[in-house]
Amino acid sequence: MSEKRLEFSLSTDLPEATGFHPPNRRPTVPVLANEDGSLIGDASAIVEFLEATVPDPPLIPGEAMEQAEVRRLTSWFNSTFHREVSGPIIFERIDKRVFRLGEPDMAHIRAALEALGDHLDFIGFLAERRRWLAGEELSTADLAAASHISCLDYVGDIPWHRFGRTQEWYVRIKSRPSFRALLADHVPGIQPPRHYANLDF
Amino acid sequence: MSEKRLEFSLSTDLPEATGFHPPNRRPTVPVLANEDGSLIGDASAIVEFLEATVPDPPLIPGEAMEQAEVRRLTSWFNSTFHREVSGPIIFERIDKRVFRLGEPDMAHIRAALEALGDHLDFIGFLAERRRWLAGEELSTADLAAASHISCLDYVGDIPWHRFGRTQEWYVRIKSRPSFRALLADHVPGIQPPRHYANLDF
Numbered sequence: 001m002s003e004k005r006l007e008f009s010l011s012t013d014l015p016e017a018t019g020f021h022p023p024n025r026r027p028t029v030p031v032l033a034n035e036d037g038s039l040i041g042d043a044s045a046i047v048e049f050l051e052a053t054v055p056d057p058p059l060i061p062g063e064a065m066e067q068a069e070v071r072r073l074t075s076w077f078n079s080t081f082h083r084e085v086s087g088p089i090i091f092e093r094i095d096k097r098v099f100r101l102g103e104p105d106m107a108h109i110r111a112a113l114e115a116l117g118d119h120l121d122f123i124g125f126l127a128e129r130r131r132w133l134a135g136e137e138l139s140t141a142d143l144a145a146a147s148h149i150s151c152l153d154y155v156g157d158i159p160w161h162r163f164g165r166t167q168e169w170y171v172r173i174k175s176r177p178s179f180r181a182l183l184a185d186h187v188p189g190i191q192p193p194r195h196y197a198n199l200d201f
Numbered sequence: 202m203s204e205k206r207l208e209f210s211l212s213t214d215l216p217e218a219t220g221f222h223p224p225n226r227r228p229t230v231p232v233l234a235n236e237d238g239s240l241i242g243d244a245s246a247i248v249e250f251l252e253a254t255v256p257d258p259p260l261i262p263g264e265a266m267e268q269a270e271v272r273r274l275t276s277w278f279n280s281t282f283h284r285e286v287s288g289p290i291i292f293e294r295i296d297k298r299v300f301r302l303g304e305p306d307m308a309h310i311r312a313a314l315e316a317l318g319d320h321l322d323f324i325g326f327l328a329e330r331r332r333w334l335a336g337e338e339l340s341t342a343d344l345a346a347a348s349h350i351s352c353l354d355y356v357g358d359i360p361w362h363r364f365g366r367t368q369e370w371y372v373r374i375k376s377r378p379s380f381r382a383l384l385a386d387h388v389p390g391i392q393p394p395r396h397y398a399n400l401d402f
Contacts, residue, residue, distance in 0.1 A: 019326060019327075019330075021277075021323070022319040022320055022322060022323035022326075023319055023322065023323075024319050025281070025319065028277070028280075028281065038266060040266075040269045040273065041273045041277075042272060042273040042276040042277070044245065044272060044276060045269045045270075045272035045273040045276060046269070048249075048268065048269070048272055049265050049266070049268070049269045052265040052268070053265050064250050064253040064254050065239060065241075065250070067249065067250070067253070068241045068246045068247070068249070068250045069241075069246075071243060071245060071246035071249055072241065072242045072243040072246040075243040075245060075246060076222075076229070076242075076243070079229075080226070080229065118223040118224055118225050118226065119223055121223060121224065122222070122223035122224075125220060125223075126220075129220075
């Protein structure tokens, strides 16, 4: 939304929405609450809604085939990368501490870190061939990848020295005004490494 | 693709595609291979591509807000429903048998069946208020929900007698020509219940 220069406020109070989900289910976040009271759930549905209603600047740019590549990679990071890497690491290192769920399971963390290397290589592979991950323009693929990576970087799990090309791409994302604000967020009780919010790392 | 009256053939031979995924990763299915050799991965990217290039009939119909509801519910069935219900049941009842991975874990199946009831209620709740799940027109939300449910029905896990409204909606989906062909598919060695492919059940 910052990339589209939209004004918004963030809240952890979820709106009441009977029938929005089955009973007994936690709402899926994020939810976009429009000024008219209407709600949109699901990150990809929100992005597509914003693309349709606020097309400039596009975050799913190009013709149908280029857009397919943006959506494919966005799903890749939000599904596969999350399932293999960022989901388990955030659960083990952050959720367990914040919600007092016991000690991290080092076997789970090791498996996720092993998968991480392949994904960082893949990002470098893409960034070497294209200006941004899905093509010549910034897209939701870059924002999705960077949001997962910033969580891992916050807990010190990105071995940047082994992934120079990926680091160059990430420096470009970090320098965008929309991303600077995110880097100021802190998890109470967990300090990020010094380089976390620095552009020069 | 049948709903859009597109000709296609199905294949389990995945195309070679260096750089499409990170190394060491199984390709995510489905992949759409176009006649010009171009590939599109990820189910939602394929659907959006088909919507953009073959808009009639629409499967994400309506204006931006109606489309958001289609996409939200489609994601709900492909993510939450799959994670809680159809993923574990298919793994326990089908994958384990086909790939000889041992006996099904009845605790996992019981947890999934318990979640299933809430979801079938939710589908009935939607189908009572709208002609189709996301609104007045058939959409990918119906196709996604029905595809997961048909897998569960194949292994006899849908207690239809308790979910009359959901059953009425499912009869309408089953009667569509695009769906009839799917109901003829069989998993070798696993027989579906008699009602599985019948409209009158």
